[in-house]
Structures are given as structure tokens and as C-alpha cells.
Amino acid sequence: MVPVSNVYIYSEPRCGMVDFEEIAGFVRRCTPGAVVRLRGPLLEEAVRRGFAAPGEADHGLLSQLAMMLAKAKVKGMDSPVPAGQSPLPGEVDYERRRLADTGKTVFGILYDAYLLSDIYRRLLDRGETGLGHVHIVFTNQLIGTWDEVDRRYHARSVLLGSPSIVSLSGMVEAPARSPGFYLARRSAEAMGLAEERKMELARSFDDDCLKHDDERMTEAAKGYAMQPVAYRLTGEAFCEEPDCRLFNAHWQRELLRAQTGGGDDFCAKHKGILCE
Numbered sequence: 001m002v003p004v005s006n007v008y009i010y011s012e013p014r015c016g017m018v019d020f021e022e023i024a025g026f027v028r029r030c031t032p033g034a035v036v037r038l039r040g041p042l043l044e045e046a047v048r049r050g051f052a053a054p055g056e057a058d059h060g061l062l063s064q065l066a067m068m069l070a071k072a073k074v075k076g077m078d079s080p081v082p083a084g085q086s087p088l089p090g091e092v093d094y095e096r097r098r099l100a101d102t103g104k105t106v107f108g109i110l111y112d113a114y115l116l117s118d119i120y121r122r123l124l125d126r127g128e129t130g131l132g133h134v135h136i137v138f139t140n141q142l143i144g145t146w147d148e149v150d151r152r153y154h155a156r157s158v159l160l161g162s163p164s165i166v167s168l169s170g171m172v173e174a175p176a177r178s179p180g181f182y183l184a185r186r187s188a189e190a191m192g193l194a195e196e197r198k199m200e201l202a203r204s205f206d207d208d209c210l211k212h213d214d215e216r217m218t219e220a221a222k223g224y225a226m227q228p229v230a231y232r233l234t235g236e237a238f239c240e241e242p243d244c245r246l247f248n249a250h251w252q253r254e255l256l257r258a259q260t261g262g263g264d265d266f267c268a269k270h271k272g273i274l275c276e
């Protein structure tokens with residue numbers, strides 16, 4: 001077992017309803033012996049620290065990050081992001097504007113999770129690397145991993161890596177909704193309804209699922225923040241127990257059961273490892 005000495009949580013400023021202090025408090029309680037620090041957003045803080053003078057941004061760093069982000073964008077679900085993808089100038093501009101404005105709550109762009117993690121890794125403090133250090137970056141953008149077997153991208157809620165990424169949009173979009181929801185949507189499509197009416201019908205299908213402005217988001221994110229910590233401690237990704245917060249939910253109902261189901265936070269095995 002690798003002891004975890006430090007956990008760094010980087011918040012996402014564009015998710016006002018998420019209480020990152022509460023998430024950090026939870027991780028602190030569940031990781032005894034580790035120093036848990038809550039920090040501002042990784043990308044935006046790097047840009048801010050790079051300020052050449054008060055009020056004057058370091059355009060070099062901002063432009064560099066904007067270019068790297070645009071290169072990590074997934075443009076088609078059925079083809080992997082090519083190495084050295086050349087983004088359009090408009091796409092780089094878009095990233096630059098988004099980095100500079102944390103007030104905008106845009107979400108839904110899909111990035112290749114490994115390429116995004118590579119960008120984040122460059123911004124970590126070299127004195128804070130090594131197996132005892134766990135970095136967790138929250139984002140409201142979508143992250144996906146390329147699957148060689150079925151030749152398409154899959155959206156993910158979490159990437160376990162260095163650093164790990166937790167996608168708040170991914171928690172909403174990646175685990176599937178109930179089969180009835182997809183049936184209702186397909187029926188609406190078969191009826192040839194206008195897009196607006198289709199959306200209305202889909203929304204009216206009221207299965208219980210996490211929404212972008214869901215008040216349960218903080219509670220659900222606590223478990224996702226613990227997944228990289230448990231992975232580093234045990235070497236095992238996820239848990240087989242559906243009531244454990246480390247369960248790898250493929251369905252919304254599984255996510256809600258594991259994260260907001262009440263009762264114990266972790267299964268007996270993980271309670272013994274965490275929360276000592």
C-alpha cells in the first residue's frame with residue numbers, strides 16, 4: 001500500500017452550486033494522515049500567476065494553454081484525436097476567452113482525457129510530485145477516453161491519472177439514464193417531431209438522474225474525489241460493491257445509489273483502508 005501524504009484538490013469556478021470546501025473536508029476525514037489542500041482552478045491560477053504586472057496578463061502562457069486545449073478537443077466521437085491536431089484559429093480564440101473569463105458557465109466540450117491530464121501535469125509544482133502526492137482537478141467540461149475495441153470515445157466521470165480529473169458534466173452525461181428514457185427519445189425521433197418537441201418529451205421522462213444544476217452534485221462529487229485517493233492507496237480502480245462510493249457507476253441510478261443512497265460511505269473493505 002502506498003501511503004498518501006498530500007492531496008491537492010483544484011476547484012472549478014464555473015460550478016457555483018458545488019461546495020468544494022465540503023468536498024475537501026470529506027476527503028480530509030477519509031484520508032487520515034494526509035494533508036488535504038483545496039486550491040483554486042489549476043489552469044486559471046497558472047494564468048493568473050503568470051501575470052507580468054498587476055492587471056497585465058502573461059499572454060504567452062495564456063496563448064500556449066489555449067493552443068494545447070484546442071489540440072486536446074475531441075471533434076468526432078468515432079475517431080481518436082490525431083497527434084499534433086491543428087486547431088482552427090477560432091477554436092484557439094474560444095479557449096483563450098474561456099480561460100480569461102471564469103464567470104461563463106459553458107460546459108459540454110469533450111476533451112481527450114489523457115491529453116487534458118498531460119496539460120494539467122505541466123502546471124503542477126515539481127516539488128509536489130511523487131507517489132505520496134495525489135492531485136485531483138475538477139472541471140465542468142466533458143472528458144472522454146478512446147476505446148480501441150468499439151472504436152469510439154466514451155465520456156467519463158473520472159480519469160485516474162497524474163493528475164486525476166473529475167468531470168462534473170461527466171457525472172451528469174457519462175452514466176446512462178434508464179432504458180425508458182432512451183426508448184422515449186427514440187419514439188420521439190421516430191415520430192419525426194421538431195427538435196424542440198423532442199427535447200420537451202425527453203425532459204418529461206422523469207427518471208431520477210443527476211442534472212447540471214442538481215443540489216446533490218456536492219454529495220456525489222465527494223465519492224468521485226475519493227476515487228483517485230483510494231486508487232493510489234490500493235492500486236485498484238473502483239469497487240464492486242454497489243453501495244460503496246468507489247463503485248464505478250455506468251447508470252445514473254447506480255451513481256445515485258452509491259453516492260447519495262445514505263448509510264455508510266464505503267463498503268467494509270474500504271472503510272478499513274480509508275477513514276481509519
Ligand SMILES: [Zn+2]
Pocket residue numbers: 239240241244245246247266267268269270
Ligand atoms: Zn468499496
